[in-house]
Amino acid sequence: MRILYAASEARPFAASGGLADVAGSLPKALCAAGQEACVVMPYYVNSFKPEQKEKMNYITNFTVPVGWRSQYCGLFSQQVDGVTYFFIDNEFYFKRDNGLYGYYDDAERYVFFSRAVLEMLKYIQFRPQVINSNDWQCALIPVYYDLFYRNAGGCYDNIKHVFTIHNIGYQGQYGLDLVKDIVGIPPHKVNIIEYDGDINFMKGAIEVADKVTTVSPTYAKEILDPWFSHGLDRILVSKQYKTCGFLNGIDTDMYNPETDTAIAANFSAKDHKGKAACKSAIFQEFGMPEYKIPLLTMISRFADHKGFDLVRAVFDEIIATDMQVVILGSGESQYEEFFQNMHWRYPDKVGFYRGFNTGLAKRLYAGSDMFLMPSKSEPCGLAQMIAARYGTIPIVRATGGLKDSIIDYGDNGIGFTFQSYNAHDMLGAVQRAKAAYDNRMAWGRLVTRAMKADFSWAQSAKLYIGLYKELCGE
Numbered sequence: 131m132r133i134l135y136a137a138s139e140a141r142p143f144a145a146s147g148g149l150a151d152v153a154g155s156l157p158k159a160l161c162a163a164g165q166e167a168c169v170v171m172p173y174y175v176n177s178f179k180p181e182q183k184e185k186m187n188y189i190t191n192f193t194v195p196v197g198w199r200s201q202y203c204g205l206f207s208q209q210v211d212g213v214t215y216f217f218i219d220n221e222f223y224f225k226r227d228n229g230l231y232g233y234y235d236d237a238e239r240y241v242f243f244s245r246a247v248l249e250m251l252k253y254i255q256f257r258p259q260v261i262n263s264n265d266w267q268c269a270l271i272p273v274y275y276d277l278f279y280r281n282a283g284g285c286y287d288n289i290k291h292v293f294t295i296h297n298i299g300y301q302g303q304y305g306l307d308l309v310k311d312i313v314g315i316p317p318h319k320v321n322i323i324e325y326d327g328d329i330n331f332m333k334g335a336i337e338v339a340d341k342v343t344t345v346s347p348t349y350a351k352e353i354l355d356p357w358f359s360h361g362l363d364r365i366l367v368s369k370q371y372k373t374c375g376f377l378n379g380i381d382t383d384m385y386n387p388e389t390d391t392a393i394a395a396n397f398s399a400k401d402h403k404g405k406a407a408c409k410s411a412i413f414q415e416f417g418m419p420e421y422k423i424p425l426l427t428m429i430s431r432f433a434d435h436k437g438f439d440l441v442r443a444v445f446d447e448i449i450a451t452d453m454q455v456v457i458l459g460s461g462e463s464q465y466e467e468f469f470q471n472m473h474w475r476y477p478d479k480v481g482f483y484r485g486f487n488t489g490l491a492k493r494l495y496a497g498s499d500m501f502l503m504p505s506k507s508e509p510c511g512l513a514q515m516i517a518a519r520y521g522t523i524p525i526v527r528a529t530g531g532l533k534d535s536i537i538d539y540g541d542n543g544i545g546f547t548f549q550s551y552n553a554h555d556m557l558g559a560v561q562r563a564k565a566a567y568d569n570r571m572a573w574g575r576l577v578t579r580a581m582k583a584d585f586s587w588a589q590s591a592k593l594y595i596g597l598y599k600e601l602c603g604e
Contacts, residue, residue: 302331350375432461
């Protein structure tokens with residue numbers, strides 16, 4: 131199978147969230163399973179490291195239709211871990227200083243990218259059988275193919291399209307006034323992307339893609355419900371015959387406590403000794419005393435849907451459970467201020483790092499005893515898998531990918547779960563984890579079981595390959 135994986139971000143080049151982890155790992159797993167997989171993404175000039183820019187191979191340049199205009203597009207490539215990455219270059223759209231997204235012209239930027247991905251096929255030797263597009267930034271790829279390229283023949287002949295929803299909360303919703311000047315869809319075809327009086331890029335992809343996938347089986351069911359769908363439940367219910375969910379994995383080479391150079395000491399499922407050294411290093415880094423009690427960590431963007439309203443409601447009770455807490459993250463100011471105040475109130479029990487630091491995140495995964503992730507909704511979640519990989523026991527709400535990946539300790543699983551979105555139900559799960567921690571022999575066995583859990587991409591890659599082959603009749 132020949133698969134082109136289209137994403138707005140991908141590790142190791144540019145990342146703002148879990149999509150980059152998936153786009154950097156799944157194609158590699160597909161190649162390891164004997165398939166041909168390439169990635170295409172924007173060339174965010176200011177986000178790439180100097181050594182990455184030096185290794186770029188220039189292929190060609192061409193023009194891309196954007197509404198009534200034609201825009202320059204440069205095409206570059208680079209190989210990483212056996213995967214070829216193609217880069218769509220236009221400095222007007224992608225040379226930005228303040229992150230990847232959130233600009234006034236995001237609609238135009240990703241209209242350009244979507245058309246450029248399809249135009250690019252004329253200039254490369256790779257002939258994809260399947261294009262897997264991800265999230266709203268790539269949602270117009272199957273739409274444009276259906277409207278302008280399906281009958282073009284040659285490199286466009288019989289390409290199948292898979293659209294993957296990573297977070298349905300971000301859909302690419304804009305006013306109808308963009309149709310003529312930016313999107314460039316004929317008036318009689320606007321119904322493909324029109325939804326509730328606006329244009330909706332994600333709705334268009336759901337409409338025309340051959341298959342729609344999500345990043346966990348439970349999330350594929352949840353988004354049929356208005357509570358989770360952010361308004362798209364009507365179109366999703368009508369298209370559920372072609373919708374399914376595959377649980378994401380993690381890069382087990384990148385997240386490997388036996389070889390990770392970012393942590394204080396290495397350890398394995400057979401020998402946990404290094405984990406104690408990692409825990410001590412955290413307390414030294416945060417200037418906190420080390421007590422013989424569990425260390426609970428949260429690593430997240432601060433937002434209501436991540437469950438921080440629950441944490442705030444019972445934070446004093448969590449501390450009273452007799453544990454130390456370290457929080458890494460940033461986001462809504464109300465939560466940044468809350469955790470800063472908690473650090474001042476409990477200086478020996480609470481550590482807080484405002485912002486994000488990749489190295490510190492790894493050190494926290496490695497040195498903590500428990501990892502709290504009480505999300506209101508979570509399409510997949512990777513943090514709970516990474517935590518388990520490092521022997522840090524997840525405490526999660528049973529929703530989306532959290533439900534699919536973490537089985538409760540009481541059912542011989544690898545973590546602690548709670549069902550309802552309720553602060554005291556969450557507190558109960560934390561207290562059950564503390565009680566289990568106090569039985570040191572049983573806790574050691576739980577840590578071993580968690581570290582042995584298989585969260586690699588191997589199984590998910592098999593499911594994706596099966597889907598691609600089904601679409602292509604192989």
